Amino acid sequence: MNGLSASTARLRLRQYLVLTKPRVTQLAVFCAVIGMFLASPGLPPLDTIVFATIGIWLLAAAAFAVNCLIEQEVDARMARTRHRATARGDIPAGQTLATSGVLGGLGMLVLYHLVNPLTMWLTFATFVGYAIIYTVILKPRTPQNIVIGGLSGAMPPALGWAAVADAVPAQAWLLVLIIFVWTPPHFWALALYRRQDYVDSGLPMLPVTHGERYTRLQILLYSVALFGVTLLPYVINMSGLLYLAAAVILGAWFVAYAWRLWRAYSDELARRAFKFSILYLALLFGALLVDHWVG
Known part of the structure; x- marks a missing residue:
């Protein structure tokens, strides 16, 4: 009986963890940590890194839990998401909302009292x-x-x-711009090979409303735009040659995927492009950080 109870508790804990979309949260927190290191000429205070990471993670997890709650009916119609506990009804709406409230409340308290109010309000707005x-x-x-x-x-x-800086200068907004331009080709690659999911869900995703060919063209155009945007940190002297080399190589690789999707589409190629886009962003920001330290 104890073994069964322990097994049930582990399953329920995993279901709650899935609500927070941990893989997406990890990438978001990684980009936030990069921002922390770039905001300081040396190493930022360790306590700021720790508490800011915790607070941002908690609020991001809370947002994803609310997303799962709002989209439970949509998720139930999609093969990719129908396993979620909210879609299956395993976790009641009240418990999901309470979980989000606790996580979000704790995150706001941590950021306000242990980091700074600006970070809390920006994260809450996000x-x-x-x-x-x-x-x-x-x-x-x-x-x-x-x-x-x-x-x-x-x-x-x-x-x-x-x-770290208790301010958000132009350099920080440039990093935001990079992710902003990266997001459409990243997500539309997923939407292409998961097109039937979005047909079933009723959501007006681009491959459904405008077709596969138009979506592939948009991926290519955004990828070219992304290549240009990622050169701006070097142009404004925010980074040096090491980052520039990484941005050019990674950007060319990204555009090559987009070009291949445009010329000869396959679901497998779209799946590989989607996976690479995640690696691309991590490597690009990692190169920016290494360049910052080396420079």
Whole structure:
């Protein structure tokens, strides 16, 4: 009986963890941490790094839990998401909302008292932007949802910068711009090979409303734009030749994937492009950090 109870408890804990979309949260927190290190000429205070990371993670997890709650019916119609506990009804709406409230409340307290109020308010605005403006208003109404709503997902570097500097200068917003332009080709690659999911869900995603060919063209155009945007840190003397080399190589690789999708589409190629886009962002920001330290 104890073994069964322990097994049930582990399953329920895993279900709650899935609510917070840990893989997406990890990438967001990683970009925030990069922002923290770039905001300081040397190493930022360790306590600021720790508490800002915890606070941003908690609020991001809270936002994703609300997203799962709002989209439980949509998730239930999609093969990719129907396993989620909210979609299956394993976790009641009240418990999901309470979980989000606790995580978000703790995150705000940590950021306000142990980091600074600016970071708390920016992170809370990001929470509202993703959980409410994107999920409730934009996602079910316009195929440009991922473009307009992408600003919320692009905010982590600015949050990290604010945590250390208590300010958000132009350099931080440039990092936000990079993620903002990266988001559409990243997400549309997923939407292409998961197109039937979005047909079933009823969401107006670009491959559904405008077709596969148009979406592939948009991926190519955004990828070229992304290549140009990622050169700006070097142009404004925010970074040096090491970052420039990484940006050119990674950007050319990214555009090559987009070009191949445009010329000869396959679901497998779109899946590989989506996976590479995640690695691309991590390597690009990692190169920016290494260049910052070396320089």
